[in-house]
Amino acid sequence: MNASDLTPADLLRSALAADPARPLVTFYDDATGERVELSVATFANWVAKTANLLQGDLAAGPGDRLALLLPAHWQSAVWLLACSSAGVTAAPGGDPASADLVVSGPDTLEEARACRGERVALALRPLGGRFPQPPAGFADYAVEVPSQGDRFAPYAPVDPAAPALVAGGLELSGAELVERARSDAAGLGLTAGSRLLSGLGYDSWEGLSAGLFAPLAVGGSVVLCRNTDQLGAEGLRKRVESERVTHTVR
Incomplete structure (x- = not known):
């Protein structure tokens, strides 16, 4: 990626400019059998629509x-x-009572x-499906996001020094997050084209880094797996082979 990238959003823009068609996030839920693969372009489109929902x-x-x-999910x-x-501070697993808005799973x-x-709920159903009955007091993400714009521009430039992530006892600015992700990628031996399989949750920096930020920081991709305990050793070996995984963190 570019040395001038100072926020995770910058990293995504660079990935989109470099190769929009390559896979970026491949998601498995071994409790349901779900598999979803998103190219850089498809992932960036979901991000743009969601950022427009956030800001607008x-x-x-x-x-x-x-x-x-x-949970760890695409x-x-x-x-x-x-x-x-959008310049909003993300707090995975954060306290809803002290947050300005909340995004919740079922x-x-x-x-x-x-x-x-504001409260937004995600059903986390295959293919981004909606709730059969929207939960009272919540906007259903799957209902609200499709009509959002495919391009996003923040009302004001995002400050790389502003808080971007609060997780696992850490508070990181956008620039600090990118620097830490690059350092983690180097420690894992990730380079452009690396494909990392992560079975970690998104409730710690380690899980967030392996499951998204470190591969993104170096032009790699992630195979994000949920409920891998149901997969078994042989199933995991076959997945590593079929997904052309180069690195594994579990």
Whole structure:
């Protein structure tokens, strides 16, 4: 990626300019059998639509904190990059009561109700499907996001020195996040074209880095796996082979 990239959103823009067709995030849920593969271009389109939802409909911007109550999932990765694009601080597993808005999966809705700001719910169903019945007090992401614009421009430039991520006891600016992701990538031996399989959750920096930021920082890609305990050793070996995985973190 470019040395001038100072935020995760910059990294995504560079990836899009370099090779929009290559896979960026491949997601597996071994409890349901779901597999989703997103190219750089498709992922960037989801990010743009989500950032437009954030900035436009939810009126979120620099200085706001978003509690992200989602597991490791391709849609979680989209929200992380959308927050970076709009200058919103993402707090995976953060306290909804102290957040300006909250994004929740189906298993954390009651906890998310503590947020007094805007609330968005994700069903986390295959292919980004909606809730059969929208949860009371929440906007259904799958209903709201399709109509959003395919291009995003922040109302004001995002400051790389502003808080971008709060996770695992760390508070990182956009520039610090990018620097740390590059350092992690070097430590893992990742380079352009590397394909990392991660079975870690998004509740720690290690999981966020391996499951998104480190591969993105060097022009690699991630195979993000949920519920790998149901896969077994032989199943994992076959996945590594079929997905052309070069590095594994579990």
